[in-house]
Amino acid sequence: MAEKSPKIDIRTSPYIRRAPTVTEIMRHVVYALLPICAYSIYQFGISALASMIITTSACVATEHFFCRMAEKRSTIGDYSAVITGLLLALTLPPGFPLWMGVVGGFVSIALGKALFGGLGFNVFNPALVGRAFVQAAFPVAITTWTPAFAENRFSEFIPSTLAFPFMTAEPTADWTLNTAIDGFTGATPLALMKFQGIMTDAQDLFLGTVAGSAGEPSSLLILLCGAYLIYKKMLDWRITAAVIFGTFITAEIFYLMDPSKYPSASFMIFSGGLMFAAVFMTTDMVSSPVTPLGIFIIGFLIGFMTVIIRLFGALTEAVMYAILFGNAATPIIESFTQPRIFGARKDKD
Amino acid sequence: MSLLKLFGRKTFPKGIHPAEYKEQTSAKPTRRLPFAPQVIVPLSQNIGKPSIAIVHKGQSVERGEVIAVADGPLSVPLHAPVTGTVKGIELMQTPSGAKKDCIIIDTQPSSSQIPIRGEERDIASMSREELIQAVKDTGMVGLGGGSFPTHFKMTVPEGKQVHTVIVNGCECEPFMTTDHRVMLENVKNLILGIRIAMKCVDAGKAIIGVEDNKPDVLAAIKPHLPQDGSLTIEAVETKYPQGAEKMLAYSLLGVEIPAGGLPADVGLAVFNVATLAEIGRLLPHSQGLIERVITITGDDLEKPGNYIVPIGTPLRYILQYANFTGEQAELILGGPMMGTAAASLDTPVTKGTGTVLVLDQRATKNDDILPCIKCSKCLQACPINLNPCELGQLAAKRRYDVMEEQYHLNACFECGCCSYVCPSNIPLVQYFRIAKVLNRERHLNNG
Numbered sequence: 001m002a003e004k005s006p007k008i009d010i011r012t013s014p015y016i017r018r019a020p021t022v023t024e025i026m027r028h029v030v031y032a033l034l035p036i037c038a039y040s041i042y043q044f045g046i047s048a049l050a051s052m053i054i055t056t057s058a059c060v061a062t063e064h065f066f067c068r069m070a071e072k073r074s075t076i077g078d079y080s081a082v083i084t085g086l087l088l089a090l091t092l093p094p095g096f097p098l099w100m101g102v103v104g105g106f107v108s109i110a111l112g113k114a115l116f117g118g119l120g121f122n123v124f125n126p127a128l129v130g131r132a133f134v135q136a137a138f139p140v141a142i143t144t145w146t147p148a149f150a151e152n153r154f155s156e157f158i159p160s161t162l163a164f165p166f167m168t169a170e171p172t173a174d175w176t177l178n179t180a181i182d183g184f185t186g187a188t189p190l191a192l193m194k195f196q197g198i199m200t201d202a203q204d205l206f207l208g209t210v211a212g213s214a215g216e217p218s219s220l221l222i223l224l225c226g227a228y229l230i231y232k233k234m235l236d237w238r239i240t241a242a243v244i245f246g247t248f249i250t251a252e253i254f255y256l257m258d259p260s261k262y263p264s265a266s267f268m269i270f271s272g273g274l275m276f277a278a279v280f281m282t283t284d285m286v287s288s289p290v291t292p293l294g295i296f297i298i299g300f301l302i303g304f305m306t307v308i309i310r311l312f313g314a315l316t317e318a319v320m321y322a323i324l325f326g327n328a329a330t331p332i333i334e335s336f337t338q339p340r341i342f343g344a345r346k347d348k349d
Numbered sequence: 350m351s352l353l354k355l356f357g358r359k360t361f362p363k364g365i366h367p368a369e370y371k372e373q374t375s376a377k378p379t380r381r382l383p384f385a386p387q388v389i390v391p392l393s394q395n396i397g398k399p400s401i402a403i404v405h406k407g408q409s410v411e412r413g414e415v416i417a418v419a420d421g422p423l424s425v426p427l428h429a430p431v432t433g434t435v436k437g438i439e440l441m442q443t444p445s446g447a448k449k450d451c452i453i454i455d456t457q458p459s460s461s462q463i464p465i466r467g468e469e470r471d472i473a474s475m476s477r478e479e480l481i482q483a484v485k486d487t488g489m490v491g492l493g494g495g496s497f498p499t500h501f502k503m504t505v506p507e508g509k510q511v512h513t514v515i516v517n518g519c520e521c522e523p524f525m526t527t528d529h530r531v532m533l534e535n536v537k538n539l540i541l542g543i544r545i546a547m548k549c550v551d552a553g554k555a556i557i558g559v560e561d562n563k564p565d566v567l568a569a570i571k572p573h574l575p576q577d578g579s580l581t582i583e584a585v586e587t588k589y590p591q592g593a594e595k596m597l598a599y600s601l602l603g604v605e606i607p608a609g610g611l612p613a614d615v616g617l618a619v620f621n622v623a624t625l626a627e628i629g630r631l632l633p634h635s636q637g638l639i640e641r642v643i644t645i646t647g648d649d650l651e652k653p654g655n656y657i658v659p660i661g662t663p664l665r666y667i668l669q670y671a672n673f674t675g676e677q678a679e680l681i682l683g684g685p686m687m688g689t690a691a692a693s694l695d696t697p698v699t700k701g702t703g704t705v706l707v708l709d710q711r712a713t714k715n716d717d718i719l720p721c722i723k724c725s726k727c728l729q730a731c732p733i734n735l736n737p738c739e740l741g742q743l744a745a746k747r748r749y750d751v752m753e754e755q756y757h758l759n760a761c762f763e764c765g766c767c768s769y770v771c772p773s774n775i776p777l778v779q780y781f782r783i784a785k786v787l788n789r790e791r792h793l794n795n796g
Contacts, residue, residue: 006668007677010692012779014765015685015708016367016523019726022719022772078719120720120773236725290725290738334739341757342733343595343608 022119025234026079032225032235033086033280039221044094044146045153047161054098056085058105066114080119084108087127087280091273091320092134095146095158099165100138104130124327125284128320135317145188190272190310219275226279235283238292239299243278244269246303254311268307277302277319287327294330294337302326358561360586361596364732365766367523367589367686369562374646375526377654379534382643382670384462388430388661389697390416390452391443395496397423402452408435409457413464413639416452425488425498427452428637430659432460442693444682444702451697454661467635472545480549480632487631488638488700493517493528493592493621494683496701499628502618503549509613514547514555515601518622519585519592521560522684525704527642528622530655532559532566535626536573542625543580545632550618557582557622558597589686590764594619596732608733608760623703643667643698647707649675658698665694667705681706686765719773727767727777733760737767737777744780749788758784 020028041049063081067074075081088108092101108130116122135142146158229235251268269275282288282302289295302322309318393399400417410416410429417427433456441451475483485500505511516539520528532539543555559566561584570582585591585600595606597619604615612619627638639660646653651672658667664680681688682702698705727737735757743752752758758781767777 005665005694006673006675008690008692008694009677009679010690011679012776012782013681013683013685013687013689013763014769014778015679015681015688015690015706017769017771017774018365018367019770019772019774021716021774022722025722025724025772118720120722285722285724288723290723290728291736292728295725338736338739338756339728339734341608341735341760342599343605343610343760344757 020232020234022080023078026083028229028232028234029083029280030079030086032229033083033090035225036090036218036221036276037086039218040090040094043148043153044158045150046156047146047153047158048089048094050098050157050161051092051094051096051101052086052089055089055092055101055105056082058102059085059088059109062106062109063114066110067118070114070118075119078119081109084113084126084130087125088130090276091127091131093142093145095144095160096134097138097141097160097163099163100134100141103137104134106130107133120286122286123331124324125281125287128281128324128327131320132324135320188272189267219270222275222279235279236285236288236295238295239283239288240278242296242299243274243282243303243306246300247274247278247306248303249300250304250307254307262311268310272310273319274306277323281319281323282326287330289330289334289337291334291337291339293339294333297333297337298326298330301329358586359558359583359600360588361591361599361732363730363734363766364588364590364596365730365769366587367769369587370523370646371526371529371562373524373653374644374655375529377530379530379642379655379657382656382658382662382667384431384456384659385662385666386456386458387436387663388433388454388456388659389441389663389695390427390430390454390661391441391697391699392417392427392438392450392452393443394427394660394699394701395425395490395498397421397425397498397501399450400424400427402438402450404435404452406435406437409433410435410454411465412460412462413466413637415637416454419485423498423501425485425490425500426637427488428639429454430639430661431456432462433457442691442696444689444691444696444699446689446692451661464636464639470633470635472541472633477549477551480545483632483635484545484549484628487628487636489624489628489631490638490700491621492623492627492641492700492703494687494701494703495621496699499620499624502620503546505550505618506611506613509611510616511550511552511613511618512554512616513602513618514543514550514552515594515598515612515617515619516543516546516555516557516622516625517592517594517597517619518557518559518563518566519597520563521587521589521592522686522688522704523589524646524706525644525684526646527644527655527703529563529566531623531626531642532563533569535630536570538629539570539622539626540573540580540629541633542627542629545628546618546620546625547579552618553579555580556601558585558591558601559583560585560587560591562587589766590732593732593762593764595762608757638700641700641702643702644704644706645671646704647678647681648709649673649678650707660700661697663695663697664691664705667698668694668707673707675707675709677709679708681708686769687763716774718775721773721775724772726770726772730766730770732764732766733762735761735767737781740784741767741775741777741780744777744784749784749791752781752784753788758788761785 059081060076064074064076108126112126112129113122230237248265251265254262289298305322306318398420401420402417404416412432414429416429419426433454436453436455440448443449481500489499490496643658680691765778
């Protein structure tokens, strides 16, 4: 030993840790979202790309701004704002006007997160708060769907993308007519189901050759990306499984009651944003329950609500409302699903 | 019974799998550490009242001689770890962090340091009461780290019956290999110690539980086991905290020791292997506990290994002997999950010190504490099914009463799994310790 006494550090146990940090978890979620973004860009072209960049930038800038306002260190380095931005962009129509995307990104972080105290304190999934806001504020733009695989998608923007702030977006009907690939109806599979009673083949849904939000079309890709996160232990598969299970059971019951009137369970699972939501939205750690039973109940409830709203509600954005409802119910569900502790005495508890 | 059991591997649900770091010392036979020029023997080394010193300044003591007597049923006597001269009884830094009265003995350099022996005893002919008293006379406390007086554990509470003794050889903490070495090198003493424990608690059966990362131990002990099945050895899954008595009892027998209860409530008594091996060694010769096997391990040590160390040897001497080459480190008494950090190089090792662990600056870097993101990793790690996430948030709000009354704070035995897995680096266990202390104070103030 050296002549001089060594300096002694003092901490409290445990002295070793292995956990991936919050930043690492968030970064991997971003990695998992990237293939979905790439596929979305491949489907919808530069409009989708611009939407992602602009929306994400808006989220990150808002986060930074509010940290400055609160005079605390900027938390943009933890990637959570990036996730919010990407999630929001992926739930929007690909031709959504960019300025509206900025509004959505701002509201996501400002109302959905910063207002509650930042990361870890938000009650609702911030991206869905932003989504709900733009849904209410811009009802036309948010239900204007454009076709996937338009031929000129890499050379020109969907006209609505570049709408000036506070101006109504240019109608895309003509553009759609000019560019549409064969058979494009301008409606999403869910809208077809709801308003025209047309069912889309589950295989098309699975592989993503249909219209829809930027991130929802390919269930297969979403599942693969989710599997990566589950493998990394950065995604709670129990929630995803419970949502899908809840959707399946509820949809199947209706389908069995009247197969001519109600869609099949596989259609429900693979259509709309359900798979995307089940993998990336409901599993948002902050706004989902921590208790094992609570996780199952909330997951099931979200699946159940989704089917009910889809079948009987006036809108097709069922998943979003179901999740926001699930988020709101989380504290109360947690409070009565506390785990039974090891060795709890039967006579006392 | 849990799903895990259906697959045949004896284990408990949840817990964590930290890296083991045992290879540095596990294969090295135990050696004797030389005597330090001075030893510091705290009068309080275990739960219960401090012992009462019966030596005075300037008195010569012989190695193994009684230097302090027990004060009440939870207290034990102390024996001189070295032959030498009492320098005084002074307040010194102890592993618990507080300064406490310690008997300081200057080692006599010329002494042969052969411990004195009492009368030879015939264990087989001794009654239960005689055995328990004999255990108390050795000054034995749990060597696994709990430091609970062993004679007290061997006294079965009124109205309870013990049918099985569980011998805890899991050693689930990373870095530690003392129990491993004791089980390899002291099989005969261990088995005698188990027999004594079985007789004391009147149990007909004993099971040695060993983590399945120690196949050499299974091979070494099996030939010595009796044919009648009264004493068996079982491998359990290597997982932290398998060595917690609640977890081990569940892994081996599928029973839950009640929260806030004792193993005796479900007919069990749990002892650490090193404790019983030491009883088996000391009792026949009426000797006292004056030394123990300690794993000296970690970063920047030239001579890590398992050493027989006299109780009271200061850390400064241990680091000198193991040749610590670093400039700055964390000195941990115990394992990296539950040990305590020593605040001074003059801190002595005590009866409960199983490991001296040195972690360098690499390990001691402090990450920022981030807000809880409710990832529920802690719930998936907590072996006793608490909700550390909620407890942590309540602690931040100082709602210590709610933590205790609604979230079972007192069932937490501070294994550290929750802090280990927390991605936000929240020192959950530390919050819980503080909450427990403040609750205790509050209860005292309220009468």
